[in-house]
Amino acid sequence: MTTIPESHQDLLRSQFATLATIDDDGYPQLTEVIFLYDDEDGKVKFSLNRARYKTQYLEKRPKCSVFLLDLENPQRFLELRGRADVASDPDYVFADRVGAKYGGMDLRRMDQPGESRVVVTVEPVRVHAWTTPSRS
């Protein structure tokens, strides 16, 4: 139920993920973000600025979904529904691991003075891998 099939593992190395949270009015809230698939524990993680709405929503309501779309073939995707664990990243240790994936990008430059950053780790409860025309 939470195993990622071989056919879709390449999507864990892609550049962007759609992260879905639940907003304060109960609507899904979707944004496109950079992410890291952590080989050490096999989990999808995000480095988020704590001030962002999505971070606030995840702190209040951990249920989320990560959607990895094959941009070359949008009829192939991987969805991981799960619970978000939000932890502080005061020294940008995790942010720098994410930055390394993106050619050494410095995530500090995205933040204003006084802002802080968190590590969001998604504990999957359900994995949905899809290929071929979407049965809409």
Add this chain to the structure above:
Amino acid sequence: MTTIPESHQDLLRSQFATLATIDDDGYPQLTEVIFLYDDEDGKVKFSLNRARYKTQYLEKRPKCSVFLLDLENPQRFLELRGRADVASDPDYVFADRVGAKYGGMDLRRMDQPGESRVVVTVEPVRVHAWTTPSRS
């Protein structure tokens, strides 16, 4: 709040949308689907098989989100949060309008005998247009 900026209107003509519903356990549920932007009333609509999980979720919980990603530049996207109105499409009238967008695709071929199809119309409550690097 629900106006779609000129800069992102092209995305209403794209081929696929990510549709987010809320599943029975309260998690966001995301799938990639074909859609139609209806010029007549300016609304995003889907032709869905009634048997699909997403349709069942929308019938129970209308709060949803439609995410239109620029596949050429995933740092540009349009998100429409709204309420889904679900109506029967017994004669495939709307399904054929969607099919016409996709080169005359016949949506009947996606359905099994005895299955039925609905029109899902999203009444937007919030529009979020984004360009430039995602502030994650």
